[in-house]
Amino acid sequence: MSHVSVGALFTPLGIVVLTVSDTRGFDEDGSGDLLVKHLSESGHILVERRIVPDDIYQVRAVVSEWVARTDIHVILVNGGTGFTTRDTTPEALIPLFDKAIEGYGELFRHYSLKTIGTATIQSRAVAGVANKTLLFAMPGSPKACALAWDKIIALQLDSRTRPCNFAAMVLPSATPCSGRHTATSSNDGERL
Template identity: 75%
Template sequence: MAHVHANTPFVPLGIAVLTVSDTRGFDEDGSGDLLGERLTEADHTLVERRIVPDDVYRIRAVVSTWVVREDIQVILVNGGTGFTSRDTTPEALTPLFDKAVDGYGELFRQLSLESIGTSTIQSRAVAGLIDHTLVFAMPGSPKACATAWDGILAAQLDARTRPCNFVAMVLPESTPCASRQAATSPSEAEAGEGIDA
């Protein structure tokens, strides 16, 4: 079970939010609003926020531009993860991933099962690492974004979360998780047990 390590400092991350929608503008973008509020409440920085249509190449263009920026460590993408002909976010993102974070989609669907039942199988939430930038894609409803942030991302983007978090993946100078460093005490060794280095 994950827990917060009191002796580890919080590390704010630069996060960009991309809403994928053919119909929403900023006035109707409740999901983008929610993600922006949640991440700033957690003391991260909202670096940029954009809306693009459901189009593979426009999604890739924005993500590729953000990935090379030093002030952005995480990209949150909402929308376009369903099964309609216009839902192309996974197809846009997965070819860009150096490493996929398979457990993110698995855990997201497990958490959303509680609220939407078996309809969760139609969610194609995906995540991956592009160079040193993490990208998390989730469905476009505010409820789904809250599930992703509250149930997964808030903890995994917090350097204090043990036994493991993603901060060391995007900020290599930060303190690695217990499982990624030589354990200095039996309690640290136990905390990293079962996590691949």
């Protein structure tokens, strides 16, 4: 995490979108369309977009290829996070993580509880970091993608979000935070 200074500038990130589905093509991929629209409107750069079947090895192969590239900072994966036998996105991604971002899944389920009730426990939204690349997996519905982007991901990819965000961690020229700065406080007295 990076502790952000007042007046920090926005830095666009290179983002890819992967839709995991046995049935959707680009014409039917409302979730992928939504993520592309939102990331572009936020000022980030769409580097690539793909659709792969619900297959653990195909998902892992595409993500592994992207993690090795230096022009990709963030991978957004939608679909394959449920409990059917074909839902294997978490199993494909978790072995690739250098570190898991456990709070993402927790926060996603917290927000979705308000709209879908206890069915939120069936969401296996996961996130992690692999080779300085952020990976966020979310359910494949447009509403779930909008919730993940609007409530969590967009803020953490914005280099101006205070007190901390993930942008500095994935940018090659940035200096990540080396520790908490407790002497500095915001105008409202909150410790930063």
